Amino acid sequence: MQIQCGIDIIEVQRIKNAIIELKDKFLNRVYTEKEIEYCEKKGINKYEHYAVRFAAKEAIYKAISNKIKKTAEWRQIEILNDENGRPKAILKMDLDCFIDVSLSHVKDNAIATCIVYFM
16 A cells, blocks of 8 residues: 655635636636535635635645546546535546545635545
8 A cells, every 4th residue: 555645725815816717617627516516505605615625636636646647637536525524535537545635724725635545
């Protein structure tokens, strides 16, 4: 078994600006339908939720990039929540691994870390 880790931090305003300027073009390139549905339910805090998912995708990509042959598409990494509200990562690519992800966000910043266990 091999273990890799990843971390990313992003300013919420950067994601908010991209969503406002590019609208669906940005949303549909980066996020899955389920992610968009989840974030849109968060009202005025939705940009924090979008930003933290962006950070999680970046952190995961950093951890798996040496195991994949080409650049992953944003939507191949999906960040959802389980029935208890705990974040979970779903990879939509052929990679035998388990990912533990942790997310945190405040008004201005979002951060995500991950540990990837390769089988």
